Amino acid sequence: MATKPDIEQIAGFYQPAESDQILRYFQQEHDWPENRYRYSGRQFVLPRLQTWHADANIRYSYSNNLLETRAWTPLLLAIRTKVELFLANSFNAVLVNYYRDGEDHVGWHADDEPELGKQPLIVSLSFGAERRFEFKHKLSSKTGSVVLSQGSLLIMRPSFQHLWLHRVPKTHDVCAGRINLTFRQVVI
Numbered sequence: 352m353a354t355k356p357d358i359e360q361i362a363g364f365y366q367p368a369e370s371d372q373i374l375r376y377f378q379q380e381h382d383w384p385e386n387r388y389r390y391s392g393r394q395f396v397l398p399r400l401q402t403w404h405a406d407a408n409i410r411y412s413y414s415n416n417l418l419e420t421r422a423w424t425p426l427l428l429a430i431r432t433k434v435e436l437f438l439a440n441s442f443n444a445v446l447v448n449y450y451r452d453g454e455d456h457v458g459w460h461a462d463d464e465p466e467l468g469k470q471p472l473i474v475s476l477s478f479g480a481e482r483r484f485e486f487k488h489k490l491s492s493k494t495g496s497v498v499l500s501q502g503s504l505l506i507m508r509p510s511f512q513h514l515w516l517h518r519v520p521k522t523h524d525v526c527a528g529r530i531n532l533t534f535r536q537v538v539i
Contacts, residue, residue: 356515398456399448430476450480455521456518456520461517472509473511473533475505477529481499481501482519489514490514
C-alpha cells in the first residue's frame with residue numbers, strides 16, 4: 352500500500368502577471384451559471400461556481416449529476432495547449448471552479464468516476480488566492496496537505512485517485528477569489 356501520495360506541484364507554471372490576467376478574465380468575463388445539483392433526491396447549491404468545457408461528444412457526471420458541456424474558449428484552449436505540451440499528454444475536458452472566497456469549498460472526493468478510465472491523470476491549475484489542498488489515504492489514517500499557490504500546476508497521477516481522497520476545505524482566512532482548472536481525459 353502506497354503511503355505517499357503520487358502528486359507533484361510545479362510552482363510558477365504561470366508567472367504572476369499572466370496569472371493575474373487569467374484570474375481577472377474568469378472573475379469579470381466568464382459566464383458563471385447558478386449551480387444547483389441533486390444528491391440523494393435533494394437539491395443543493397454548489398458551494399462554488401463551476402463550468403465544464405470539453406471536446407464534442409464528451410459527457411461527464413459526478414454524484415449522478417450530468418454537467419452541461421460548454422465549448423472551449425480561446426483562453427482555455429491556450430492554457431490546455433501549454434499544459435499538454437509540458438506534460439506530453441492530451442486532455443479533452445476541463446472543469447473550471449471559482450472559489451469566490453474562503454467559504455467556497457469542495458468536500459472529500461476522488462476523481463475516479465468511470466468516465467475517467469482506469470488510470471486517470473488529473474492536472475490542476477490555480478490562479479488567485481492561495482488555498483490549502485488536503486488529502487487523506489482511503490485505508491489508513493495518513494493525511495497531508497499542500498498550499499496551492501498563484502500560477503501553480505498540481506499533477507495528480509492515477510495512483511493518487513485510487514488511494515487518496517482530497518478536498519479544498521472552508522477557511523475564514525481567505526477573502527479573495529481563486530480560479531481552479533482541472534484538466535482530464537474523459538474516456539468515450
